[in-house]
Amino acid sequence: MYLVCSTLWRENSEAGFTTLCREICSELGLKCCSIWLNGVNSRHRMGYFEAGWSIDDLTMSNMDYEINKSIICKKAPVLVKTLGIKDPGRGSEPSLDVIGMPIFNCNIVTGSITLYCPEGKSETLTEILHHMATELAFGIEQFKNAFTSARQKSLRKEIELAGSIQQSLLPQKVPEVKGITLWGRAVPTHETSGDFYDFIITRHQNLGIAIGDVMGKGIPAALFTAIARTLTRSFAQQDIAPNAVLSEINRSLYPDLSVNGMFLTMFYALYNPLQKALFYASAGHNPPLIRRGESGEVELLKSKGFFVGGRPEQSYKMQTIKLGRGDIVLFYSDGLVEAKNIQGEQFGLQRAAESLKDYYCLGAAALGDFLSMRLMEHIGSCEQRDDITLIVLKVE
Amino acid sequence: MRVIPVDKVKPGMIVERAIIGSTGEILLNKGVHIDARYIQRLKDIGVPAIYVRDENIGKVEYDEVVSNQTRLEALSVARDVVTNLRLRSDFDIRRVNKVVDDLVSELVTSRDLLVALIDMRAANDEGFYHSVNTTVLSVITGLGMGYNDKQLRQLACGALFHDIGVILLPPELLKKPTPLSPEENKQILKHPELGFQILRKKEGVSLMSAHVALQHHEKFDGSGYPRGLAEDEICEYARIVAIAAIYDNFVGLGSSKQLVLPHQAIQYLIKYGGIWFDPEILKVFVGIIAVFPIGSVVQLNSGVQALVTRANKNYPSRPVVRVFKNRVGDRVAPPFEIDLEANPEYFIQTIVVEEP
Numbered sequence: 001m002y003l004v005c006s007t008l009w010r011e012n013s014e015a016g017f018t019t020l021c022r023e024i025c026s027e028l029g030l031k032c033c034s035i036w037l038n039g040v041n042s043r044h045r046m047g048y049f050e051a052g053w054s055i056d057d058l059t060m061s062n063m064d065y066e067i068n069k070s071i072i073c074k075k076a077p078v079l080v081k082t083l084g085i086k087d088p089g090r091g092s093e094p095s096l097d098v099i100g101m102p103i104f105n106c107n108i109v110t111g112s113i114t115l116y117c118p119e120g121k122s123e124t125l126t127e128i129l130h131h132m133a134t135e136l137a138f139g140i141e142q143f144k145n146a147f148t149s150a151r152q153k154s155l156r157k158e159i160e161l162a163g164s165i166q167q168s169l170l171p172q173k174v175p176e177v178k179g180i181t182l183w184g185r186a187v188p189t190h191e192t193s194g195d196f197y198d199f200i201i202t203r204h205q206n207l208g209i210a211i212g213d214v215m216g217k218g219i220p221a222a223l224f225t226a227i228a229r230t231l232t233r234s235f236a237q238q239d240i241a242p243n244a245v246l247s248e249i250n251r252s253l254y255p256d257l258s259v260n261g262m263f264l265t266m267f268y269a270l271y272n273p274l275q276k277a278l279f280y281a282s283a284g285h286n287p288p289l290i291r292r293g294e295s296g297e298v299e300l301l302k303s304k305g306f307f308v309g310g311r312p313e314q315s316y317k318m319q320t321i322k323l324g325r326g327d328i329v330l331f332y333s334d335g336l337v338e339a340k341n342i343q344g345e346q347f348g349l350q351r352a353a354e355s356l357k358d359y360y361c362l363g364a365a366a367l368g369d370f371l372s373m374r375l376m377e378h379i380g381s382c383e384q385r386d387d388i389t390l391i392v393l394k395v396e
Numbered sequence: 397m398r399v400i401p402v403d404k405v406k407p408g409m410i411v412e413r414a415i416i417g418s419t420g421e422i423l424l425n426k427g428v429h430i431d432a433r434y435i436q437r438l439k440d441i442g443v444p445a446i447y448v449r450d451e452n453i454g455k456v457e458y459d460e461v462v463s464n465q466t467r468l469e470a471l472s473v474a475r476d477v478v479t480n481l482r483l484r485s486d487f488d489i490r491r492v493n494k495v496v497d498d499l500v501s502e503l504v505t506s507r508d509l510l511v512a513l514i515d516m517r518a519a520n521d522e523g524f525y526h527s528v529n530t531t532v533l534s535v536i537t538g539l540g541m542g543y544n545d546k547q548l549r550q551l552a553c554g555a556l557f558h559d560i561g562v563i564l565l566p567p568e569l570l571k572k573p574t575p576l577s578p579e580e581n582k583q584i585l586k587h588p589e590l591g592f593q594i595l596r597k598k599e600g601v602s603l604m605s606a607h608v609a610l611q612h613h614e615k616f617d618g619s620g621y622p623r624g625l626a627e628d629e630i631c632e633y634a635r636i637v638a639i640a641a642i643y644d645n646f647v648g649l650g651s652s653k654q655l656v657l658p659h660q661a662i663q664y665l666i667k668y669g670g671i672w673f674d675p676e677i678l679k680v681f682v683g684i685i686a687v688f689p690i691g692s693v694v695q696l697n698s699g700v701q702a703l704v705t706r707a708n709k710n711y712p713s714r715p716v717v718r719v720f721k722n723r724v725g726d727r728v729a730p731p732f733e734i735d736l737e738a739n740p741e742y743f744i745q746t747i748v749v750e751e752p
Binding site: 014015039041042043044045048050053054055056058061062064065069185187296357358359360361362365366369370372373376377 | 451452453454455659663666667669670675678679682687696697698700711712713714718719722723724726728729730731732733734739741742743744745746
């Protein structure tokens with residue numbers, strides 16, 4: 001099976017995986033079988049076979065999405081006994097057992113495989129499924145390594161692992177803060193990213209917003225984003241003023257960054273929901289855009305400051321802005337402004353500002369969705385060259 | 397079911413949502429197999445897009461915000477009113493009130509109304525279809541603003557007849573292909589007053605409704621006509637109808653034969669928020685429109701193509717989508733659905749308007 005898998009993986013052939021699923025179903029007398037593989041920020045259904053499916057009834061196909069999502073996200077097997085599919089159009093179908101398993105590769109979930117079998121058969125199939133998941137993992141691995149040396153092999157694995165760790169370091173949930181809507185999204189170019197962002201609820205119930213960009217790519221950059229995030233968290237939680245947060249981070253990171261000739265730009269803002277005030281400081285990061293609810297004008301939250309890692313002792317200036325109803329703040333990394341279309345034109349601040357003007361009456365999440373869409377339409381078929389991170393805060 | 401611009405319609409496709417003409421006649425019924433003759437007809441009547449069945453994607457359940465029966469009745473009432481006004485300068489207010497009541501009570505009983513379909517209309521619409529659509533959109537907006545039954549009925553009546561002054565102008569004038577003379581232009585600019593005079597004198601029509609006809613071309617910043625009123629000087633109903641009518645003109649007719657999608661129309665409206673339109677009402681209006689209507693095709697960040705099958709009222713930019721093409725463009729069989737509200741790792745990258 002692993003030979004089959006490695007072939008299929010190489011050809012990225014969903015038809016091949018589907019044939020595999022069909023074979024599994026007919027061999028084991030199953031109703032349905034599916035194989036999913038994990039991609040960057042998404043999951044792909046590589047193979048799916050369901051005996052006697054009809055386009056008018058997608059119950060099982062829809063459920064399969066949820067089941068495999070759960071397996072991959074929770075990194076744990078799923079067992080559902082006597083699953084009844086209630087659909088008047090179907091008549092009385094015998095109930096099914098569902099067993100699904102993550103496909104592990106050195107503790108990283110690379111996908112999942114799920115079987116839908118007649119009731120009561122799941123016990124006998126568990127072992128077979130376990131076997132299949134192992135073989136699949138092996139097969140996929142086999143292909144990825146087909147043309148690489150042992151050293152490269154382990155490197156690639158490390159990159160994947162780093163990417164997966166980094167992904168888990170991004171905010172998994174947007175905190176709820178009274179009076180505002182909030183939204184954030186990271187669109188990495190590769191497995192690992194040099195960008196990071198974070199939302200922190202501080203000890204006094206203020207909201208800390210951090211966005212940063214480590215100059216450089218790959219593992220070294222990713223490594224520093226993780227350290228910067230941890231440092232930010234620990235300083236931010238104490239409700240320390242943003243300028244002090246940045247100088248503390250600089251003091252801690254300077255020795256390591258300078259030795260490696262690297263640096264980091266960062267913007268840190270602290271929002272106080274009671275005063276509706278935003279305190280902020282910048283370490284050479286792109287100035288956020290603010291669209292004023294009152295006037296409709298878009299301004300830059302300019303704040304001068306040397307990047308982190310430039311000098312051993314660095315002080316930053318804190319600025320304050322009072323936010324009013326309808327004000328929208330867009331924090332971003334340079335990937336947004338520098339994203340190029342096919343003619344080589346950059347997305348630029350102008351387009352970002354226009355998006356804020358055009359979508360001002362939407363909430364932060366919808367506004368972020370529309371902004372991403374406009375950005376992706378701009379990039380079109382071009383390759384995205386740099387990581388893009390976006391945060392939207394709106395006072396409702 | 398998916399929405400397809402008319403120039404992409406091919407013989408063999410099956411109509412999934414009936415196309416209704418200006419006076420309530422059914423131009424193409426649900427289930428009709430399209431042939432070359434029908435395609436020509438669609439082009440002749442100038443509908444920008446139609447809903448067709450797609451056997452590879454499967455059926456999509458959708459709700460009409462108002463029943464076809466009520467819509468047809470409203471169209472027929474609107475037409476009769478105009479005919480009667482032309483013939484004997486009067487009309488039957490009871491029929492009007494009845495259909496307004498029906499419309500309002502149907503909309504009031506539906507919960508969480510979201511306009512998730514595009515109501516396209518024929519380019520040769522004499523204004524009736526536009527009036528009914530504007531009424532539906534206005535009433536839903538009124539509901540969102542917390543209006544009571546009486547307010548909704550006054551709003552509905554005003555919306556239904558907001559353009560009565562135009563409809564009563566000589567058809568030759570409206571269809572004139574050459575630029576209008578200053579005299580003719582003046583005549584057109586008079587339509588709000590013409591409509592107001594008719595409604596004002598009619599017993600049983602509230603003065604508030606009549607003011608919708610008079611003021612729907614006033615603009616929020618005072619640059620409109622006939623009186624150049626601004627902000628609160630314009631009656632609230634007229635401020636609602638101004639937004640609903642422009643929106644319907646965009647998505648209903650398209651621009652120069654191209655389909656205008658709701659998010660594009662909304663973008664346009666927002667651009668003029670606070671200038672032409674009341675920004676607070678605009679916010680309510682944006683909340684009742686599903687920005688990605690059911691039947692539109694989108695591309696997700698994972699590279700797959702999917703059809704919008706259900707709108708999320710709380711999250712208009714994150715509908716439920718059905719994935720039917722994979723990253724490399726192969727068919728996904730059977731398709732499966734992702735609720736974008738519950739799966740924030742996926743997002744819509746673009747709207748796909750291309751060959752089915």
